[in-house]
Amino acid sequence: MAGLLSQNINIAQQSIKGQFLRTALTVVIIAIGITALVGILSSVKALEGTIGGGLSGIGANTFNIQRYAFTMKRRGGGERNKVNPVISYREVKEFEEQWDFPFTQVGVSFQATSQAEVKSEDRKTKPKVIIAGVNANYTENAGLNIGEGRGFSSFDIKNNARVCIIGSDMEDELFQGLNPIGQTLSIRGSKFTVIGLLEEKGSTFGNNIDLRVLIPIDVARSIYTSPYINYDLSVKVKDEQFMDGAKDRATVLFRNIRGLSPVESDNFGLIQSDQLLGTANEIKGILYIAAFIISGITIFGSSIALMNIMLVSVTERTREIGVRKALGAKRSTISWQFFIETVLISQYGSILGILLGLLIGYIVSNVLEVEFSMPWMPVILATIISIIIAIFSGVIPAIKAAKLDPIEALRYE
Template sequence: MFSLFWENVRIALDSIKSQLLRTILTIVIIGIGIWALVGILSAVKALETTISGNFASMGANTFNIQQYEFTVQTNRSGEREKINPIISYNNVREFLDKYEFPSTKTSLSFQATSVAEVKYGSEKTDPEVQVYGVNENYLENTGTEIDKGRNFTFFDIQNNNKVCLIGSDFEKNLFKDEDPINKSISIRGVKFKIIGLLESKGSTFGNNQDLKVLIPVQVARGIYTQPNINYNISIKVDDKQLMEAAQDEAIITFRNIRGLNPVEANNFGIERSEDLINRIASITQYLEIAAWIISIITILGSSIALMNIMLVSVTERTREIGVRKALGAKRSTISTQFFMETIVIGQFGSILGIILGVLTGFAFAKIFEFDFSLPWSAIIWATIITFIVAVIAGSYPASKAAGLDPIESLRYE
């Protein structure tokens, strides 16, 4: 059985070699369709894995109070229909005083700058360091881990201690050959003692999350005094069962802080990390549908090309078919031979498309610094689809070859 199978494969390969140019063109057409499918799905998977991972690190039991919802309605000119006031420091301070839901931790933060220059002795970084003002709950609520040292304490924040946490990239430049813990760095002329080194989190959309410095929020406010600072509030609920109640209490508290009456809509946004992950998943679904549509149209064209090349092959090999039949070859033997040729051509196209698709997804992930993983489902589907296409495209040529009259075939010139 296996010897017959490999013999059919060998004959198919010999036949392919005899019409190499047409076969290569057909393989390329099939490969382009599979390339579109695997390439787009690889890129989408890398995007979804990276973004979902970043939001998932916040935890399913975390929600944020922010200026706007994740999606905001815009008018025809592209402007927001509703302009919400920023989350000011007075809003944040009042919320911390009034929000007392049990088993919750509230963090506040703001980005002071993204172009800071950090100095250590005679060394300094490029002006591309992000500086954040945070409180003692920031790390836990954002899923950030400490690699060395310790986190901020309540007393560090309340006493405005000049201490800081630094990203892992600082070990690669400022502190190449030494332990950064308990060393002092300078930001805008203010010295900070390093108490902790953060675990690496990589980059997202070119935003390096490992080149940042966290300092107490009041100290950051004193150094960076720009107006209209927009703060972020994050609430973590220890018991997920209390999530809805904690969220409702937060909305009521913040509405009171904003002075809204019962009939007025919220002029702020509430977002849970789960909601963001679900929305990202729904967006990537459209990209996946587009990948399938593009690949199906291309593969449909390749199936027609494959059928044509096999019909030409049947015509060119009419005398060969007549000789085989005269020597006793059965209809099923002739049919199987042509089926095998179409399947071999289809699988060559599949392999080409899968390789190009994986390389495209890998390049996309590297360029945008996403987490790449092989799209096994797309690879499996690509193999199945090309097999089905080969069977469908080879059915008519194989049937035509098997049905040729041996006498007429021997007379064919």
């Protein structure tokens, strides 16, 4: 049995070489479908990690008031092109002072720059550090954990203390081998004492959010004085049953601060963490559907192409089949020969498609600066699909070859 299988494989390999161009085109068509499937699914897996990092800006039971709402629904007419004003410092201070909803706390922040160069006594970073001005509640509202040291106190914020909290990667950049707590770093010539080290969060869409420095908000405003700075407000609700009431109250308060009349629509966005997660899952679902549709259409086309090439092969080798049958070859032997040939072509396309798909996933992971992990499920799925292609495409040509009358086949020219 093993010898017969080996013989059929050798015959199939010779046949594939004999019709190399047609076989190569079929392999490429199969590979395109498998590449689409594996590439998109492995890229989605890489995106899951970076989306998780992107949602780290909103902690559990927290909602943000931002310049724009984040929604996948397309708005019509003038709403689509509406430009909302930035959220100003005056507005966030008024909100913070007037907010009195129970079991909640307000966080205020703004990103001063994402291209800062930070120095220690003997080292400096590349100009790619994020500097953010924050209040005392920001880290808890954002779901950030202090790994070492402490967070900001109300005293630090009110007295504009020259202290800072650094991301986990800043330790390696500036304080290799040293405990960063108590060390001094310099931002635009201003000295800050490190009081806290954040736990690692990872990268999000190519931005390393662990390479950042948090400083008191008014100190940040004195160093970075760009006009039209946009601020973010976050409200953490300590008891989830008050979430809806807190959101309604925040909407009313901020509308009053902005002087909106009852007939005017909101010119700001209110975003809750679970809404962002739902939107992220919706995007992921769309990508999965796209992967299956694209690969499904391509794979169906490749199945037809593979079946046709095998039917042509049966026709071209009719005389060969007749000779083999005349020499005693059984129907099962003939059918297995052509079926194995179909399986080999399908597997060649599958292997090429998997390799190209993994390459796409690896490139996406590098661009997003997230760790690439082997997407076993897409690979297994691609292998199963290639086997299904072989069965679908190989059965009819194999049966046709097996049913050929040896006398008529020998007469075929």
